[in-house]
């Protein structure tokens with residue numbers, strides 16, 4: 377997998393969030409998108425995921441050397457983000473049945489195998505709405521990490537996780553990163569410490585001072 381960005385820019389109304397972003401993301405590499413609150417990390421991730429449109433520039437996806445149409449990119453990626461909701465009315469097993477109908481799991485794992493990997497055996501018949509916030513986050517992460525996708529986009533992946541949950545995240549990423557393109561939006565070291573490359577979104581902010589005569 378490869379994502380190529382050329383002169384990418386995004387603005388909301390009259391406010392440019394970033395501009396002139398030219399960058400290549402490649403399989404086998406993990407990237408951290410870094411920046412302070414409100415700097416545009418989530419905005420860039422939603423554009424990469426095809427959930428949001430750039431205001432200028434070009435974005436292209438390649439799989440095995442072939443161009444993928446942007447509206448088909450979702451087939452190759454999995455995403456987790458604080459704003460993405462689980463189906464609260466499902467039990468854990470119902471949630472996994474629903475999800476894996478659209479996105480099968482990697483390594484031919486069964487849904488029960490995934491329950492084991494999450495360490496949520498005792499909660500398999502519990503409604504998602506009754507999960508703690510840390511259990512919900514672990515479920516969201518597991519669905520993303522264990523989906524059979526070449527691109528893994530993780531926005532603030534350890535939100536609501538305690539120390540044990542963070543260790544679980546690090547362990548399962550390490551076991552499932554090989555050959556994949558991973559992009560983490562974060563400003564917390566333990567979320568992106570495994571990443572090979574760092575992209576500072578603030579390097580692409582429009583510096584208004586520079587435009588003054």
Ligand SMILES: Nc1ncnc2c1ncn2[C@@H]1O[C@H](COP(=O)(O)OP(=O)(O)OP(=O)(O)O)[C@@H](O)[C@H]1O
Nearest residue numbers: 388389393411412413414415416417418419420563
């Ligand atoms: N739909 C929207 N309409 C208008 N402005 C928006 C919209 N979404 C985001 N913004 C603005 O874009 C900027 C970047 O927001 P974004 O959520 O991408 O930042 P972030 O780096 O992910 O922040 P955080 O670390 O707080 O999650 C902010 O100023 C935000 O208010």
